[in-house]
Structure formats: C-alpha cells, structure tokens
Amino acid sequence: MSHKRIVISGTGLYTPPNTISNDELVESFNAYVARFNTENAAAIEAGELAALSDSSSAFIEKASGIKSRYVIDKKGVLDPQRMKPSIPERADEALSVQAEIGVAAARQAMERAGKTADDIDAVIVACSNMQRAYPAMAIEIQNELGIKGYGYDMNVACSSATFGIEAAYNAVVAGTAGCVLMVNAEICSGHLCWYDRDCHFIFGDVATAVIVEGGETATSEHCFEIQGTRLQTQFSNNIRNNFGFLNNADESGIGQRDKLFMQNGRKVFKEVCPMVATQITEHLSDCDVDKDQVKRFWLHQANLSMNTLIAKRVLGRDATPEENPTILDEYANTSSAGSIIAFHKYQSDFQKGEQGVICSFGAGYSIGSVIVRKL
Numbered sequence: 001m002s003h004k005r006i007v008i009s010g011t012g013l014y015t016p017p018n019t020i021s022n023d024e025l026v027e028s029f030n031a032y033v034a035r036f037n038t039e040n041a042a043a044i045e046a047g048e049l050a051a052l053s054d055s056s057s058a059f060i061e062k063a064s065g066i067k068s069r070y071v072i073d074k075k076g077v078l079d080p081q082r083m084k085p086s087i088p089e090r091a092d093e094a095l096s097v098q099a100e101i102g103v104a105a106a107r108q109a110m111e112r113a114g115k116t117a118d119d120i121d122a123v124i125v126a127c128s129n130m131q132r133a134y135p136a137m138a139i140e141i142q143n144e145l146g147i148k149g150y151g152y153d154m155n156v157a158c159s160s161a162t163f164g165i166e167a168a169y170n171a172v173v174a175g176t177a178g179c180v181l182m183v184n185a186e187i188c189s190g191h192l193c194w195y196d197r198d199c200h201f202i203f204g205d206v207a208t209a210v211i212v213e214g215g216e217t218a219t220s221e222h223c224f225e226i227q228g229t230r231l232q233t234q235f236s237n238n239i240r241n242n243f244g245f246l247n248n249a250d251e252s253g254i255g256q257r258d259k260l261f262m263q264n265g266r267k268v269f270k271e272v273c274p275m276v277a278t279q280i281t282e283h284l285s286d287c288d289v290d291k292d293q294v295k296r297f298w299l300h301q302a303n304l305s306m307n308t309l310i311a312k313r314v315l316g317r318d319a320t321p322e323e324n325p326t327i328l329d330e331y332a333n334t335s336s337a338g339s340i341i342a343f344h345k346y347q348s349d350f351q352k353g354e355q356g357v358i359c360s361f362g363a364g365y366s367i368g369s370v371i372v373r374k375l
C-alpha cells in the first residue's frame with residue numbers, strides 16, 4: 001500500500017421518487033401471466049408452449065429479502081401490456097437521464113466532502129450499464145459539474161464501485177489526480193426482464209457517488225482512510241447480459257431474452273459466497289486487521305441470505321444487523337451502488353479509529369473489497 005494517506009471524504013445518494021412494493025409488482029406480473037396464458041391457450045393445450053406460473057410476494061421476500069425497489073419509471077414497469085420502464089430518449093443537447101441521476105449523487109458527495117468543481121481533477125463513472133457507447137457518461141457528468149481534468153467510464157458489473165475506488169486510489173497515489181469523483185449511476189430497471197418470474201423482482205434504480213482524495217487536502221468530518229483495496233475476477237457465465245454493439249450484426253438476436261440480465265441464481269449463490277468470505281478474511285489479515293476489530297461490513301446488496309452467510313463465515317458467528325446492515329429490503333439489488341448505499345447510510349456512528357469493510361461482488365465473477373478506518 002501507499003505511504004501516502006488516501007481517504008474517502010464524502011459520499012452521495014440519489015434515490016428515485018417512485019417505489020414498487022412486492023405486492024404491486026406481483027399483481028402486475030400475475031395479470032401479465034393470466035393474459036399470456038389466455039392468449040396462448042390453444043398452444044399451451046397442444047403442448048407447444050409452457051403455461052406461465054404466478055409470482056408471489058412471499059417467495060420474493062423469503063428467497064431474497066427484498067420488500068420493495070425504487071424506479072425511475074413506475075407506470076411502464078407495472079403495465080402488464082408493457083413490462084418495462086418508459087424512459088423517453090432526450091435530445092443530444094439535453095442532459096442524459098443517467099448523467100442526471102449521477103450528478104444528483106455527485107453534488108451530495110461533493111458537499112459532504114466540502115469540495116467544489118475546482119477541487120476535483122477526475123470523474124470515473126463505474127457501473128453495470130452505460131446509457132450509450134460514447135461520449136463517456138463520465139465526461140458528460142464532468143461537463144455538467146464544471147470539473148476540469150479528465151473522465152472515463154468503466155464497467156465491472158456489480159463490483160464496479162469498489163473497482164472504481166481502487167482506480168481513484170491509484171490515480172491519487174500516482175499523482176495523476178489529487179481528488180477523484182467516482183459515480184455509480186445504476187438504471188437497473190432498463191436491463192431487467194420484468195416478465196421473467198425467476199428474476200423480475202431483483203433490481204432497482206439508484207445513483208451513488210464517492211469522493212477519493214489525498215489526506216493532506218481532506219477537510220470533511222466524514223473522512224475514512226483507505227487501508228487497503230483488493231480486486232479479484234474469475235470468469236463465469238452464471239450472470240450474463242449479451243446486449244452489445246454487435247447485436248446489430250445479427251438481426252436474429254435482437255430483442256431475444258439474452259439481451260437482458262440473465263442468471264443462474266442458485267449457482268451464483270453457492271459459488272460466490274465462499275469466494276467473498278475468503279477474500280475478506282485474507283484481505284483483513286494482510287492489512288493486519290483482526291476480524292473482531294471490524295465494526296461494520298457494508299456488503300453488496302443482492303440477497304439477504306448471501307450476506308448473512310458471508311458475514312458468518314468471516315466472523316465465525318452470526319453478525320448483528322448493526323455489523324451487517326441491510327438496505328436491499330428497501331432498494332432491492334442496485335448493482336454496483338448497493339454497498340455504497342449501505343456505507344453512506346450506516347457510517348454516522350463511527351468513532352475515530354473504528355474500521356469497516358466495503359465489499360462488492362457479482363458478474364464476472366468479480367469481487368472487490370476496501371478496508372477503511374474512520375479518521
């Protein structure tokens with residue numbers, strides 16, 4: 001690690017105004033199922049098509065811990081004839097939707113860190129899905145905020161935020177930036193298959209932002225020193241989305257199911273939990289932090305049982321809700337933003353010297369952990 005002190009000096013959170021409860025979601029899903037089964041009754045009867053099954057709020061809460069989610073557009077998602085958000089395209093001269101929510105989170109992070117645009121040298125947008133290929137979302141956000149320097153986008157799916165923190169850390173250590181704004185603007189409603197019972201409940205929309213800078217310039221009361229970052233990837237097809245620019249080169253694939261989020265949830269659960277627990281344990285050990293000194297784990301928010309299991313493996317006992325806070329009950333899985341929402345919402349009780357771990361994990365597979373200590 002660097003001899004220079006690098007800190008997270010502020011975080012920001014933008015939460016969309018619309019919520020969808022499990023009951024609302026299931027009601028619209030089941031209306032879609034009823035219509036599909038009626039319209040396709042003959043084919044189903046003839047065995048040419050499988051009838052669809054109802055979803056259930058009880059299943060969703062038990063299997064995932066999710067009770068509700070926030071979305072940018074509620075009406076389109078809950079319309080059984082549509083089953084996807086309606087987010088109108090904007091003119092090229094107007095601020096993009098993704099940049100807009102990113103800017104809202106960024107402004108809050110800058111305020112909490114006590115930074116103006118002039119203090120920031122670089123913008124990284126790190127998230128699962130970019131609204132377009134180019135120009136980079138980061139450069140649009142940089143422009144909207146009046147930041148000089150440079151910006152770029154990066155994507156490591158659900159782990160994007162911790163990978164983004166490491167990129168910001170490295171830039172500050174190298175001296176190529178003194179202060180970095182790292183943004184996670186996740187419009188997950190746009191890549192979720194709302195008519196697939198296995199996953200229609202999983203995601204929500206949100207934006208988070210983090211300011212990373214050198215200790216010598218940090219003045220806020222929200223400063224956490226970064227004691228260490230660790231990244232790991234291992235290829236897997238168990239979480240996959242085949243949407244991409246080459247779709248245009250094969251018309252047969254356009255609009256097919258694989259152009260939205262797909263996963264083999266059981267396998268992900270089984271394979272990723274032990275990898276994450278091992279990484280956190282080894283990372284703590286390499287940073288000379290005893291597991292009993294960790295006040296809080298701000299884990300990626302995909303599944304409640306996953307987080308319970310990971311913390312238990314690391315601690316050798318059940319973690320308390322204070323040690324392992326949950327935000328996915330309210331927000332659902334918000335991809336890269338989940339661990340940052342948890343960190344943002346559950347840090348105000350930290351005293352000087354207390355330590356915690358931000359950890360994200362997901363498609364790739366990818367895992368990132370960041371060990372921090374309150375200054």
Ligand SMILES: CC(C)(COP(=O)(O)OP(=O)(O)OC[C@H]1O[C@@H](n2cnc3c(N)ncnc32)[C@H](O)[C@@H]1OP(=O)(O)O)[C@@H](O)C(=O)NCCC(=O)NCCS
Pocket residue numbers: 054055056059060063064158197198199239263264265266268269302303306333335361362363
């Ligand atoms: C997705 C997830 C919540 C599903 O939970 P699960 O317990 O694995 O559920 P399964 O998919 O095995 O389904 C169990 C049963 O419930 C049924 N079921 C699935 N979705 C349902 C729904 N919405 N309503 C009612 N029943 C449902 C299945 O058909 C299956 O029935 P069967 O046992 O008769 O075959 C869970 O696997 C998960 O969260 N995994 C980790 C995913 C993750 O972290 N991904 C990272 C993404 S970034």
